[in-house]
Amino acid sequence: MKFSLIAAVVLLALAHGSFAKDATDLGKLSAYFEEIKAKLTGDLSQVLSNPDLSSQAQTFLDDNKKMLEPLAAQVQDQLKSVAATMDDKLGPLAESMQEQVQPMIVDLQRKVEDLFRRITEEAKAIGQ
Template identity: 55%
Template sequence: MKLSLIVAVAVLALAHGSFAQDATDLQKIGQYFEEMKNKMTQDLTEFMRSQDLTSQAQSLQTQLEPLASQVQEQLKTVAASVEEQIKPMAASVQAQIQPMVTEFQKQTKPKPLLRPPSIMT
């Protein structure tokens, strides 16, 4: 009787341990699926945000292209105007400086070396 009681307790303990292991495995599987769901949600959210940013960037580029060409045309006009104003001033400055440059070049031009008088023997 004692032996059958011990065997019955051992069988119950093994069965209970087996069910406990199954419950732990079941919890791990449930946790794995929960993590997978969270990861997929996060990846999908990031993907949607990046798609939204891409479309916003394209929209912004479409809006700014005409503005950029307008600014470029205005800069060309301003550059031409500045050039027209600077050309006469540059010519005037060059006319004033040219005589000084010519004089400087004359002064810095190498002079011929004097030869010593030749001695006739």
């Protein structure tokens, strides 16, 4: 029994020492990450506050704008051409549809007027 008790105490002491070592390793790891975070934050703020970076970015934007303006004009001209072609093709189609639909509209209008006239006549007959 004494032997078991001594073995348990030794085992607990070893386990406690092992956990203590892990805790110090965890503290070192946490400190390492804090150092990395501070270094990255400092480097990033230094890069962003660099006036050369701002001027380089503006130059880059201006150069690309100059390159894209002619391309935008070409695309706009092509779109105008496509729109004109579509208008030429769809214009006759729309006129044809108008010619086909117009008699139907006239017939519908005549039927509605007849229906309205009959309802009015029946209403007058009921009222007399």
